[in-house]
Amino acid sequence: MELEDFQPIFGEPGVECSGNDLVPSRPFLFHVHAADPSHLAFHVTDFHSSTFEALLSVFQLEDMRDDVGIGGSWSEFMDYVTSSLKSRDVKLVLSGHSNSDTGAAKAKLVAQKAKGMPVISISLGKLTGSAASSAIADLSFQLFKAFKTTHELYMEGEQERSIQLQKVILAEREKSESIQRQLEQYSKRQKLPKTNSPNKDIVSASLNNGLQSPEKQAARDAGSTKVTSRVVPVYRRARVRGVLLHDTEDDEDSKKH
Template sequence: MVFEGLKAVIGEAAPERRGGGGAPLRRFLYYVHSPDPSHLRIHVTDFHSNTWEALRSVSQFEDMKDSIGFGGTWSDFMDYFLASIQSNDVKLILDGQSDSRGAGSARLVAQKAKGMPVIVISLLQLDDPEAREAISNLSLELFSIYKSTCSLPQGDQRHGIQSVGVLSTAKDANGSVKGNLNSYSKKQKLPDTTTGASSDQSNHDASKDTRPAKVVNTRVVPVHRRSKVRGAVLLNPEDDVND
């Protein structure tokens, strides 16, 4: 019952070819899942002509734990394995060159962080129909994840797989709005109501009284003391996303 209830992991492995040339490498996805409570199966495919598989039992994982010198409990090791396989440092190393099937061998290499133990899993290349079956299972799992995400409330979708795009878009929009408001504030000028009122009053008085009058100096409020147009206070869209 070791792997029972284990959530499947799907990710992209960065391919590296060693020991030979060949056609440009395609993008590879890997699919880690449990076909039964005592095994883990790993499929790696480019959905074209290269599909690889590894099937590991509990005892083989125990051997891996000892071989990489991982100290700690079995549970600690499995947590480390899953963290490594979900990290940003997962590679597919393709070795040698085969005339008919591309690389002669392949291995999946994962590491949680630099300086920590390296997980290495050797892979076997699949032929049809096993390769088609593996690709089909991965495609159906991806579609299942897509449907589950679409069925979530909009807020949960935003905090799920779309969160990165939303945050990036929000930041760009926030910067654009702030820039437009700043530009608008600089261009706007308050009407000089003091000067305008004095001018209207002077014209009115002049029409009523033509006698010479003593000129009174009207004090104009300095520009720096006049009220200023202030832009709107914007809430950071990241706050809304995080809430």
């Protein structure tokens, strides 16, 4: 049983005081992480006068498992511990005489996954001097690393979503342009320009003549011929001079006699 895969947990516990003289004036943060493959470290601090620590080995965690009464495998127990520390019901219980400069003498971190379920209780020892400063510095640096990792993951996710959104926008734009072109082509087919040719009447007349029946055309040609061969009246004829006229039969008979 090792703790190499344990992911760091940060949180802000609710503060409770067991003595009337304890009035915390600052909020606390806690940090739970694997100090090494066989130890789980708990640090709680207000970054001022109160800093607490607990270092539990795997064997101590096993004892806690028996005391709490959680069955199942080791991984199931650690999952329950993790879920409890990430819940909203984590509390820091302060106790012991203290003043505004040194804070509470003792503390206990209490967590449970949900109401009515087993309670995880971790007793914490107070740190002072360089040990407290070192714990605060380590918590601050780990908190920054966690923030940086979360920020990078967030930015990568945002960049990926931005790329996907740009692809969607480009596809929609191409689709819109295609629809616009189709509408323009349809509009041109529906509104063809009218032909204004100066020979329109001539062409129409030719078409009308071509469409007439052969019988009507022949009748029209015959009527035209009769009109052109009409006999001119005698009084309109021009006299022809120097023309010999043939004698009629009466004239020939008178000559014989």
